[in-house]
Amino acid sequence: MSKKVGLFYGTTTGVTESIAETIKEMLGDVVDLYDISEAQAEDFVDYEYLVIGCSTWNLGEMQSDWDYFFENLDEVDFDGKTVAYYGPGDQIGYSGSFQDAIGMLEEKISSLGGKTVGYTSTEGYDFNESKAVRNDNQFCGLAIDEDNQSDLTEERVMAWVEQLKKEFQL
Numbered sequence: 046m047s048k049k050v051g052l053f054y055g056t057t058t059g060v061t062e063s064i065a066e067t068i069k070e071m072l073g074d075v076v077d078l079y080d081i082s083e084a085q086a087e088d089f090v091d092y093e094y095l096v097i098g099c100s101t102w103n104l105g106e107m108q109s110d111w112d113y114f115f116e117n118l119d120e121v122d123f124d125g126k127t128v129a130y131y132g133p134g135d136q137i138g139y140s141g142s143f144q145d146a147i148g149m150l151e152e153k154i155s156s157l158g159g160k161t162v163g164y165t166s167t168e169g170y171d172f173n174e175s176k177a178v179r180n181d182n183q184f185c186g187l188a189i190d191e192d193n194q195s196d197l198t199e200e201r202v203m204a205w206v207e208q209l210k211k212e213f214q215l
């Protein structure tokens with residue numbers, strides 16, 4: 046396997062895509078970007094390191110292209126792969142299902158052998174429930190909220206990318 050990062054994102058209004066492009070700018074040429082609406086299960090094979098980007102829609106559902114792709118994940122062998130997750134969500138408008146999509150994807154991909162990295166603290170967010178929370182005070186990835194905290198996005202992404210450089214050992 047090559048030491049490359051495959052970043053697979055699904056986006057409806059462009060927010061997840063724009064963050065994907067920022068992550069690629071920060072990590073550099075090691076990153077290949079895939080819009081999940083055009084990807085296939087075999088696209089995952091070459092990557093030891095993966096980044097999964099997915100927004101949450103409709104009270105706790107995955108973004109529609111990821112929702113459509115979801116069952117194809119069963120065809121991918123995630124054993125030996127290290128996986129990081131990020132998603133945009135809306136903690137005020139959808140406080141009962143904030144960031145559920147990355148929680149569902151992380152649960153699924155972990156069950157297929159993927160090793161999760163890129164956990165972040167829930168400090169600084171205000172919401173009622175999220176399927177993305179692990180051990181009470183950590184998201185299983187990076188939670189972005191362009192609807193309410195867009196001023197924090199850049200620093201959150203930058204800090205997370207630095208964390209990934211270490212956890213991916215790039």
Ligand SMILES: Cc1cc2nc3c(=O)[nH]c(=O)nc-3n(C[C@H](O)[C@H](O)[C@H](O)COP(=O)(O)O)c2cc1C
Pocket residue numbers: 055056057058059060061062100101102103104105106108133134135136139142143144145191192
């Ligand atoms: C109808 C609707 C439902 C939404 N449902 C949720 C939700 O359940 N949880 C959440 O965290 N965000 C929710 N959001 C917020 C979106 O995830 C957010 O706007 C995000 O930036 C969209 O990213 P995208 O353009 O990449 O798809 C919802 C937004 C809309 C308009």
